[in-house]
Amino acid sequence: MAKSPRKKITADERKDWRNLPLEHWNTLSVQTMVADLNREHYGVEKYVPNRGYGYEQGVIKRVLNEYGAEAVRETIERSFAEYRPSADYPQLTAGFLLTYMLPRIMPRVLAEMETAKRRQAAESEAPSISELVDWL
Template sequence: MPTTDKPVSKWNTRDFQAYLKAEHERLYGIPYVPMRGWKAEAGMLGSWVGTKQKPGEYGPEVTKRFIDLCFAEYRPTAEWPGVNFGWMKTYMGTKIQRVAAEIRDEEAAQQRREQQAEIGDDFY
């Protein structure tokens, strides 16, 4: 997978498309087909992840976790054997709230641990 050579925080739309394609084929065993084509999907991803010219609404880490959650919760059917980012955004988009809350809570817990480490155990 071409995205493993750099951290998620540095991923661009092309990295996300490669990840979506690879994960989709790994999980469902069928080719990945973007909604309305690769260029349209790149635009959707760019609005979430960000581009060189404009920051995204959520950033790469939140977007990747959202995609992973959608893949984990989607159950293929005979009529809909796979998904794509456009479908995830349209029909599973509310899950972004859950992802954002999880990340917020993780960051708060990390901040508390760092503060505790600065203070030290002998303070209490």
């Protein structure tokens, strides 16, 4: 039986970052997430990227390739939880948070992800209750 061709993901689907599986995230997903969170957290209707869209897309692509979408998403969420807008900086741009906040937040995110992965591996290798009962 022949495999069916994989469905191409549209730009609109990539913008639906809340429902898009992380393995399909790209720069558009991240920029849309940041713009949406600015609107939700700070009431910023018009997202203005740091140093232009090209610069921001380059930064996003680099960190997605280096750390993966799950770690980048968590870093963005934590950045919005910490950031306090001011009159001079009323929004949090992807370029700023991935350039200046990521070095402080990402190590904690990666450490927590590694701990969770180790815990899950240990739990899956642990004997089941019935195996323990049989052993005793």
